[in-house]
Amino acid sequence: MTEESPFDWMAAGYERWHATPKGKACIALEEEALGALLPPGRSGALLEMGCGTAFWFPFWRRAGYEPFGLDLSLPMLEQARAKGEKRLVQGRAEAPPIRKATFSCVAFLTTLEFVPDPEKALSRAAGLLLPGGSLLLGVLGADSPMARSRKASGQPPWNQARFFTAVELDDLLSPFGKPRIVPARPLPPEFPPRGEGPEEPFFLVAAVSLEG
């Protein structure tokens, strides 16, 4: 029997937000932060854990990778397949149905927040990397007004999310090497919610390269 994901119900409309002015602004800043941390000389296979609708696959290709995806949600994967993506598998990041260590990079974008055992998922991800491969994380910043308002909404899937700070990301990745962390630049002021004090980064990118 296949498992259900809290994202199943939103699969068909998942990318609607991406096309809004705020969605576009967020994605541009997320791409900028990811670009700052992608390892140089990128090539080979990249596995996106929690790939959803494969929204990021064109970005991975532009960066030089050949993307593969794993996701818990069949409806999300169906959206990805409808775009012609084929290198997809249904499964849990904590127990990926993949045996061989063949990836140059394993990435989690806005996914680790929903994984019940992030340490286990990262350890399994590291086991799928080739020597010298990289783990790459992109998460909503725990201290950002955006994460706080999503959590406060009490709505699924946000009621199940665990948001991370930069310190927590560093702790999660330190067992694998020396993490590098880059905060996305703040969103322009026209996009609420805004905090009262200095804006906390709405998105954090973290990467670690395993010893080759």
Ligand SMILES: C[S@@+](CC[C@H](N)C(=O)[O-])C[C@H]1O[C@@H](n2cnc3c(N)ncnc32)[C@H](O)[C@@H]1O
């Ligand atoms: C917020 S979406 C992000 C999708 C994609 N990475 C993106 O940024 O567009 C989170 C995704 O993680 C998946 N997911 C949640 N928990 C998971 C788990 N334990 N293993 C694999 N996928 C999971 C969900 O089904 C969903 O598609």
